[in-house]
Amino acid sequence: MRTMDGLTSGGREAQAELVLLLDGVARREPAALGELYRRTSAKLFGIALRLLGDSGEAQDVLQESYLQVWRSAAGFDPARASAVTWLAVIARNKAIDRLRQRKPGSSADLAEAEAIADDSPSAFDRASGSDEAARLAACLERLDERARALIRAAFLDGRSYAQLANSEAVPLGTMKSWIRRGLLSLRGCLEA
Amino acid sequence: MTDEDDLLAAEFALGLIEGSEAEVARARVRTDAGFRAAVAAWSQRMAPLLAEVDPVDPPADTWAAIVQRLEPAGDGRDNVVRLERRARRWRAVAAGATALAASLAVALLSFPHGVFERPRERRSPAPLVATIATDKAAPPAIVATWSPATRQLVMVLTGPMPTPPGRVHQLWAIPADGKPRSLGVMPDAPRLRMTLPDAQAELLRSGAQLAVSVEPAGGSTTGLPTGPVIASGQLSDA
Numbered sequence: 179m180r181t182m183d184g185l186t187s188g189g190r191e192a193q194a195e196l197v198l199l200l201d202g203v204a205r206r207e208p209a210a211l212g213e214l215y216r217r218t219s220a221k222l223f224g225i226a227l228r229l230l231g232d233s234g235e236a237q238d239v240l241q242e243s244y245l246q247v248w249r250s251a252a253g254f255d256p257a258r259a260s261a262v263t264w265l266a267v268i269a270r271n272k273a274i275d276r277l278r279q280r281k282p283g284s285s286a287d288l289a290e291a292e293a294i295a296d297d298s299p300s301a302f303d304r305a306s307g308s309d310e311a312a313r314l315a316a317c318l319e320r321l322d323e324r325a326r327a328l329i330r331a332a333f334l335d336g337r338s339y340a341q342l343a344n345s346e347a348v349p350l351g352t353m354k355s356w357i358r359r360g361l362l363s364l365r366g367c368l369e370a
Numbered sequence: 371m372t373d374e375d376d377l378l379a380a381e382f383a384l385g386l387i388e389g390s391e392a393e394v395a396r397a398r399v400r401t402d403a404g405f406r407a408a409v410a411a412w413s414q415r416m417a418p419l420l421a422e423v424d425p426v427d428p429p430a431d432t433w434a435a436i437v438q439r440l441e442p443a444g445d446g447r448d449n450v451v452r453l454e455r456r457a458r459r460w461r462a463v464a465a466g467a468t469a470l471a472a473s474l475a476v477a478l479l480s481f482p483h484g485v486f487e488r489p490r491e492r493r494s495p496a497p498l499v500a501t502i503a504t505d506k507a508a509p510p511a512i513v514a515t516w517s518p519a520t521r522q523l524v525m526v527l528t529g530p531m532p533t534p535p536g537r538v539h540q541l542w543a544i545p546a547d548g549k550p551r552s553l554g555v556m557p558d559a560p561r562l563r564m565t566l567p568d569a570q571a572e573l574l575r576s577g578a579q580l581a582v583s584v585e586p587a588g589g590s591t592t593g594l595p596t597g598p599v600i601a602s603g604q605l606s607d608a
Binding site (some may be wrong): 202244245314330 | 373376377380381384385386387388392413414415416417418419420421422423424425426427428429432433435436437439440499501509510513515524526527528560561
């Protein structure tokens with residue numbers, strides 16, 4: 179069984195097939211969704227599980243992710259992001275929303291934000307995903323070690339400012355300024 | 371966009387802010403297209419990091435649960451035919467994927483009855499697919515699917531295919547006789563869907579070529595490609 183083992187692997191043909199499958203999903207073909215699920219669910223589940231650390235919750239997030247794909251596949255634009263990136267970001271955002279909902283009254287509804295982000299300009303050109311990954315890795319490498327670790331913990335483990343400040347035992351304002359400085363350097367490097 | 375705004379977009383995209391701060395950002399996502407774009411840009415900047423996350427097989431019953439929650443694909447009689455076709459394709463997908471077999475039964479049950487009737491429809495030809503590339507080594511510039519039953523040709527742009535200024539792309543079908551026939555000038559859009567008349571539909575059989583040429587605005591006036599053919603691909607069974 180073929181499954182996606184990373185965002186950047188799988189080859190161009192596999193990527194093109196995912197685009198085709200998403201088009202089928204946009205036409206409301208359950209078969210296309212089924213095949214898309216077969217190829218991508220292990221990756222999306224891995225992302226949700228890492229963020230949530232709970233198999234039951236990750237399973238809920240996986241369900242919600244593919245239901246959102248079913249509803250909003252027509253909004254996917256291959257010129258703006260690769261299919262895999264689009265799917266992975268949906269799963270991540272659903273998982274983040276879930277994480278934040280664990281604390282009452284703190285829903286960020288990030289998944290919704292992503293779903294209506296259709297008319298945004300292209301942030302990805304059509305360069306291959308591995309170029310994007312290499313550039314991000316190189317730019318992260320240029321940050322100081324602390325900023326790099328904090329930004330990774332936020333994105334990959336879903337840690338909030340408050341959680342990071344707490345675990346590093348620094349005031350919230352200090353944490354914010356460390357990360358914000360890191361984010362600006364990162365943006366500058368990526369756009370250079 | 372100021373740095374301050376872009377940083378807020380980053381904080382929202384990464385999920386760093388919570389509670390009322392996140393609510394404020396969410397409201398802006400809804401009302402401010404520039405801010406929305408900035409949030410999407412940050413998501414995509416960071417997304418390659420997700421490649422590091424190892425895949426984990428989800429519990430086996432997840433797919434069946436998703437299928438049960440799919441909204442009905444539409445209503446009205448017209449959909450019955452399409453549902454039949456979907457069901458058939460679904461069976462084709464599931465054949466060979468035993469993990470799907472059990473959930474498939476559930477899926478079919480959740481759609482309107484009559485799925486297995488209409489033997490005439492069941493024999494309708496299967497969809498064909500072509501990947502149209504600028505050269506064999508390049509990634510496909512267009513993925514085209516042709517559904518003979520609906521006479522719909524769907525094309526999704528998957529790679530760069532720039533148009534020179536003042537020129538257009540024209541799509542051609544080249545059947546077994548080798549003579550190109552125009553299918554029309556391609557609008558500049560990432561995704562195209564055209565319903566073809568019978569005469570053109572006849573041309574699109576397995577083995578036929580789809581080709582894209584560069585033509586003056588309005589398309590070729592000779593009935594044949596006049597500019598270079600920049601991409602082509604063969605239709606074959608999906």
